[in-house]
Amino acid sequence: MGVSEDGRALSAGADPADGLVVDEERARADPETVAACEVPGTAGRRGRRVGVVPAVAAGMAATAGVAALVLLPEAGGDAGRAHAVTPPPLRYVSAAADRSASEVLGEIADRAAALPEPTGKAVGTRYRVWSLSTQVASGSVTSEVVATDVRNEWHPDGSLTQIQETPEGAETFTDAPSAYAQPAPAGDEAFAAWLEAAHGRPTGDIMALQAAAHDLVTQQALGPDQRAAFLRMLAGTEGLEYDGEVTDRAGRDGQAFSAVSSSSGLPTRYTFIIDPATGDVLGQEDTLTESAGELDVPIPSVIGYEVYLPPVLES
Template sequence: MEGLADGAGGGQSHLRWRQWALWTRTEAGGTSSKVVPEELDLVRSPGGAKLTRFLVDEGPASATEQVPQETWQGEVPQSVDALRAWLRSRTPGVDGPAGAAEAVHDLVTERVLSPGQRAAVLRLLAALPGMAVSGEVVDRAGRPGVAFSADSAAGGLPTRYTFIVDPVSGQLLGQEETLTESAGKLNVPVPSVIGYDAYLVAQQAP
């Protein structure tokens, strides 16, 4: 991966990703849950950052908002130990699957990573307790990849955290969270996917 062309640099970046999140509502009659899909398009330039949200499968409605400049400070480290420490400053639980999933999602939806930085992310994920290869898969955007998974109950319920990687470029294609043993008070079957992100575009202007 380190030998691939570096995509970082330049004054404008474009990130686009699709996410599915479990939305739960509790009323007198009980708890109802559904997955709400949306697509997000983030363009950052020296003049500011603009985020556009599109509802998926619910018509053409969209909403655009100005968002702050990057909340991560400094360059993304290319060594796994330095990256772990850098991520820990914002996500203390990065040493476990739940915290790492949160930290990596936040990172790849804010920054366009170079091959060396992507390699550091993959090494960090590979070092997580219980991480194992799940096998070859096709992600939610129809792209072939290799899935790696680890289980954790740090979020409150036993959950499997899965990361899908392009085996050629090392690009993180997506993440998935699946309840494995209990849904708690959520009105969903087990096993059940409760969150998914598909990373579609990561481009930096030359």
């Protein structure tokens, strides 16, 4: 078996969402079942988290715990160089050349806005975060896989309890009410202004918008008009491209939209995966496209992703 085949075999096992399939109808009725899905190959893994790239949720408590570090010899025969195995990229069905991101997102936004208000009160959300932890010490660079299942429980006063589950156990954190605890307004201009104010900095760059979107969808449940407003805001992002259809890491059908930014210090492709029927944000992906800098990974590499599961409804 060649190096590239070895890499595919190893990276398949390195993906914490590998094998996670969500029955959407059942998930909405029984989110406990979704969150309890076992992450293949993670039992018994241990490690130490020392620094995560990219940052997850500004203003939120840092996630904890790591999965095992797996190394793969670098292609080209450099026996002294090894890379951390990152998850395999998602497979995109190429979009038609005449379909722009703004056109497709506009259609999804119109579809979302026409939907009825959801039944049942959302009281929390569950999501899975995978990221890359890198340590630089004495000229040596090591990278580790960090996987965390998170549950945010929202309280009537706007405060939040966050439970983070890793192979090392569970930790609980509490946060005071934030701007995201207030319902986002409907209407494109009002929504865009509110989101930027809640984020505390401009959101024109895809990296900043991704961070703001994370805080938004993990701290409140968006209604149809709010989802439509967010999609129209995303459609205005500079350099945004429509990547085509994709099956996300929870087995759900989505459509992908991405743009490249160097705001992190390295050229990175930031991707949103959107449910074409509802306008929900299903997940986000971060992929290094040109250089790994000091990170111990090959190019290209998925260095982070998030999978957003259906909201937890009041029982």
